[in-house]
Amino acid sequence: MIINTIEVQAINSFSRLEYLNEVDGILWMFVPILTLVLGITIGVLVIVWLEREISAGIQQRIGPEYAGPLGILQALADGIKLLFKENIIPSRGDNRLFSIGPSIAVISILLSYSVIPFSSHLVLDDLSIGVFLWIAISSIAPVGLLMSGYGSNNKYSFLGGLRAAAQSISYEIPLTLCVLSISLRVIR
Numbered sequence: 001m002i003i004n005t006i007e008v009q010a011i012n013s014f015s016r017l018e019y020l021n022e023v024d025g026i027l028w029m030f031v032p033i034l035t036l037v038l039g040i041t042i043g044v045l046v047i048v049w050l051e052r053e054i055s056a057g058i059q060q061r062i063g064p065e066y067a068g069p070l071g072i073l074q075a076l077a078d079g080i081k082l083l084f085k086e087n088i089i090p091s092r093g094d095n096r097l098f099s100i101g102p103s104i105a106v107i108s109i110l111l112s113y114s115v116i117p118f119s120s121h122l123v124l125d126d127l128s129i130g131v132f133l134w135i136a137i138s139s140i141a142p143v144g145l146l147m148s149g150y151g152s153n154n155k156y157s158f159l160g161g162l163r164a165a166a167q168s169i170s171y172e173i174p175l176t177l178c179v180l181s182i183s184l185r186v187i188r
Contacts, residue, residue, distance in 0.1 A: 029121045048075050090152045097151025105144030112138040142168045
């Protein structure tokens with residue numbers, strides 16, 4: 001069998017295309033992220049479904065069986081119900097503080113994921129203080145809880161916000177001590 005040199009050159013030039021290597025690298029960068037998100041989502045759905053079925057069995061009642069086969073779509077029905085619920089804002093409270101508080105709590109937690117390297121290509125920067133930055137960003141969440149409690153202009157809501165913030169801070173102290181002990185061990 002005789003191989004034409006033009007065909008060999010065409011095959012070699014096709015395999016050397018930088019464009020395909022870049023596209024391939026970008027696609028493979030999202031595969032671990034999508035796998036992680038899909039696995040967590042399916043795991044949460046199964047755990048919620050099992051929790052409902054087990055609690056229905058313990059309480060000797062019929063579990064969620066009307067939303068899809070065996071109640072599998074019950075979590076989706078609950079999510080749709082939550083989307084259409086009324087957003088209640090206190091009339092005498094500070095509307096801006098009450099509305100911005102949960103946003104600050106959620107945004108600080110989501111920003112804390114920006115320092116985690118999910119792959120070799122998906123890294124914000126090579127931070128030498130990445131762990132400490134993660135702790136600092138996630139420590140902003142109690143401020144949002146306090147803002148929501150204070151913005152409601154209700155003493156019981158404010159006490160609830162104080163309690164939630166204190167609980168959040170009390171979880172962060174042992175976490176910070178554990179991270180510091182590991183970091184200091186690595187530095188030494």
